[in-house]
Amino acid sequence: MPDGHKQSLATTSLDALQRLHAASDDELLRRMGERDEAALAALYDRYGGLVFSVAMRIVGDRELAQEVMQDAFLRCWDASPGFDAARGPAGGWLLRIARNRAIDLLRSRQHQARLRESAPLPEPGQPDTYGVADASEAIVTRQAVSAALAALPPAQRRVVELAFYGGLSQSEIAALLGEPLGTVKSRSRAAMDRLRGSLRPHFRLDSTAEGEQRR
Structure with a gap:
């Protein structure tokens, strides 16, 4: 193949790659639906760091x-x-x-077994600072928070999830x-007001601190 033709193909490929990275998220998803692997790579470049951050906040383990x-x-590719x-x-989405x-993984038996294996044992003669009562309380609290989030209108819940799980401003x-x-x-304000009301029975909210948050 002549060198000039090779250079033309390389330029065309580079232009196509640049257009792909400039495409909207919806366009990338459309092309992924047509099984365009380059679109998947572009979406990964765009959101890989954020997705990892969301996962890390939930599972607390890099691996x-x-x-x-x-x-x-x-799953995004498949769907x-x-x-x-x-x-x-x-x-x-x-x-x-x-x-x-990430939540499914936390609930899996494999992850629970890993946590038990890595948890430090109490020193002889020292009380177990994380006993059955503490574990039960943590489970109840987590369930209460999940239920309160699920009860939010979808638009409000999306904002809260992106802020707390995604770490976004x-x-x-x-x-x-x-x-x-x-x-x-x-x-965000409406969601926090609803969450505060839903979770009040599960937490002791300091009225002074609550007033400061509203300012």
């Missing part, structure tokens, strides 16, 4: 977070033909896949969702 990240993108942009932004996978959430910053702030 497990890597597993969650890889599985999340694989991409059925993606409906009208139901929400692609980035939020991917983060929910990662969050659900309100400006970043607004950019990701394509919503005005004021809308994100109002949803």
Whole structure:
């Protein structure tokens, strides 16, 4: 093949790659639905770090977070033909896949066994500082938080999840969702008010501290 033709092909491929990385999330999902692996690679470059951060916040282990990240993108690839942009932004959908996978992993017997094996044993003569009562209380608290989140309207829940599980600022959430910053702030305030009311029976809320948070 003549050198000039090779250079032309290389330039064309580079241009195509640049256009792909500049494509919208919805366009990448559409192309993934057509089994375009380059679109998957572009989505990974765009969201890999954020998905890993979400997973790490939940599982607290780098190896497990890597597993969650890889599985999340694989599930996204498998489900991409059925993606409906009208139901929400692609980035939020991917983060929910990662969050659900991370929670499933935490609940798995394998992970629970790993935690038991790595937990330090109390020194002889020292009380067990994390006994059955503590474990039961932690489970009840986690269930209460999950139930309170599930009871939020979807738009409010999405903002809370992106903030707490994704570690995003309100400006970043607004950019990701394509919503005005004021809308994100109002949803966040409304969500926190609802969560505060739902979780009040499970926590001792300091009225002074609560007043400071509202300022």
